[in-house]
Amino acid sequence: MKTKTRAAKRRLVVDLEDDFLEQPTSSEDDNEKCYVYKEKSKLKNQDGVKNTSKKKKQSGNGKEHSVRRLESNERERQRMHKLNNAFQALREVIPHVRAEKKLSKIETLTLAKNYINTLTATILNMSSGRLPAVPPTRSQNGGKLYQHYQQQHGEEDNDEHLEKYSTQIHSFRQGS
């Protein structure tokens, strides 16, 4: 069975949306377009999009609802694209091996978390893990960092994070 690519499918959907969102010129056109849209919607649904069985709470007539639905679909797509852009930006700042293979979202988040822990531990190590000494003006940031770190990790060994992180970036790529 040969299926459409995602991009091709998306083009079809955009096409259908454009068709539907064209302003009708008369009430006859309304009926005609509603019918055409329903038929096209069936096609869309056959092609991978399913209505859920949740209860509908529709306001306005069917066509108004369809228009609003299409508009919110578009907003949702844009929202998800922004989210994915943010994931991509995050991927680009996380060092990992075998960079030719894209990190999954869960890998990205997990590595990011451990990377942050590692950097924090490294910073604290560089300052000998001491609570900041006077003068207070220069130590404020370090103090907050240390306090926050201690709250999160208690008495854990800082070196543990470095080890954990370096082990993880290898196991992620080799294990997958």
Add this chain to the structure above:
DNA sequence: TAGGCCATCTGGTCCT
């Protein structure tokens, strides 16, 4: 071919 990952649609809920 099964399983992981992903994009998209959808309706409900929260927030402004």
Add this chain to the structure above:
DNA sequence: AGGACCAGATGGCCTA
């Protein structure tokens, strides 16, 4: 009221 956010459902793509 309308948009943002969320979670469930579904099907496509890819890889082992």
